[in-house]
Amino acid sequence: MVAALLLANFSITEWTKITARQAERKEAQAVLQEQVMAENVTMERDYPNLHAKGKVTKQDLPEKVVFLTFDDGPSRNTVRILDTLKEYNACATFFVIGENLTEEGVKIARRALEEGHMLGMHTETHRYETIYHSVDSFLTDYDKLAARFVEEFGECPAIYRFPGGSYSNYINPIKEELKENLQQRGFLGYDWTVSGEDSVGTPTATSIKNNIFDTIASRERPIILLHDSPCSNLTADVLPEILEKLIADGYTFMTLQYREPYLFPW
Numbered sequence: 001m002v003a004a005l006l007l008a009n010f011s012i013t014e015w016t017k018i019t020a021r022q023a024e025r026k027e028a029q030a031v032l033q034e035q036v037m038a039e040n041v042t043m044e045r046d047y048p049n050l051h052a053k054g055k056v057t058k059q060d061l062p063e064k065v066v067f068l069t070f071d072d073g074p075s076r077n078t079v080r081i082l083d084t085l086k087e088y089n090a091c092a093t094f095f096v097i098g099e100n101l102t103e104e105g106v107k108i109a110r111r112a113l114e115e116g117h118m119l120g121m122h123t124e125t126h127r128y129e130t131i132y133h134s135v136d137s138f139l140t141d142y143d144k145l146a147a148r149f150v151e152e153f154g155e156c157p158a159i160y161r162f163p164g165g166s167y168s169n170y171i172n173p174i175k176e177e178l179k180e181n182l183q184q185r186g187f188l189g190y191d192w193t194v195s196g197e198d199s200v201g202t203p204t205a206t207s208i209k210n211n212i213f214d215t216i217a218s219r220e221r222p223i224i225l226l227h228d229s230p231c232s233n234l235t236a237d238v239l240p241e242i243l244e245k246l247i248a249d250g251y252t253f254m255t256l257q258y259r260e261p262y263l264f265p266w
C-alpha cells in the first residue's frame with residue numbers, strides 16, 4: 001500500500017530515470033567485480049605460493065592458557081629454547097625468517113615441528129624499508145619465504161606475524177590493504193598481547209620477567225612475544241624461570257592454531 005502511494009507520486013519519466021540509474025549501478029558493479037577477479041588472477045600468477053587454508057582448530061581452551069611465541073629464528077638460540085621447552089613439557093609457536101632457513105636452520109625448524117611446536121611466516125628478509133615499501137614488495141618477499149617452506153616442508157604455514165607487528169610507522173601506510181590481501185589468501189595474522197621486550201634497548205633477565213608478569217594477568221588467552229634470533233641469548237637464559245612461574249601460576253601451553261587470530265585493534 002505504502003509502495004503504491006509512493007509510486008503514484010512519480011511521473012513515468014522519473015520512474016524511467018530511476019530504473020536507468022539502477023541498471024547503470026548494476027553494470028558498474030559487474031565491471032568492478034570483473035576487475036577484482038582479473039586482479040586476483042594476476043596476483044595468483046605473480047605470487048603462486050601465496051595461499052593457505054588458515055583455520056583455527058576448535059577446541060575448548062583451558063581457563064588459563066598461554067601462547068608462547070618466538071620471532072626471528074631459527075638460530076642456535078632456538079636449539080636452547082627447544083631444549084628448555086622439552087624439559088618443561090611446554091610448546092610454542094615460532095615465526096620464522098626465511099634468510100635463517102639455512103641447512104642448519106631447516107634442521108632446527110624440523111625439530112621444532114617434530115616436537116609438537118608450530119611454525120609461522122615472518123617474511124624472508126625482515127627488512128622494514130623493503131618489505132613495507134608497498135603491498136607488492138611485501139608479497140614478493142613473503143612469496144620467497146612461502147616457497148622455501150613448500151620446498152622444505154611440503155607446505156607453507158597458514159599463520160603469519162608482521163615484522164614489528166601490525167602497527168608501526170613502516171607498515172601503517174599499507175597495513176589495511178595488506179591485512180585484507182593476506183586474509184583473502186587464507187592467512188591468519190597474529191600480533192601479541194604481552195611483550196617480554198627482549199629485543200628492545202638493553203633488556204635484563206629481570207626486565208624481561210617483569211614485562212611479562214606485570215601484564216599477563218590482565219590479558220585473555222595471552223600471546224607472549226619473545227625472540228629466538230642469533231642474539232637472543234638472554235631470552236634463552238631466562239626462559240626456564242619464565243616457564244617455572246607460568247607453570248606455578250597454573251598456565252597451560254598451547255600453539256596458535258587453537259587461538260583465534262589477533263591483530264592490534266589500533
Ligand SMILES: [Zn+2]
Nearest residue numbers: 071072163164
Ligand atoms: Zn621479527
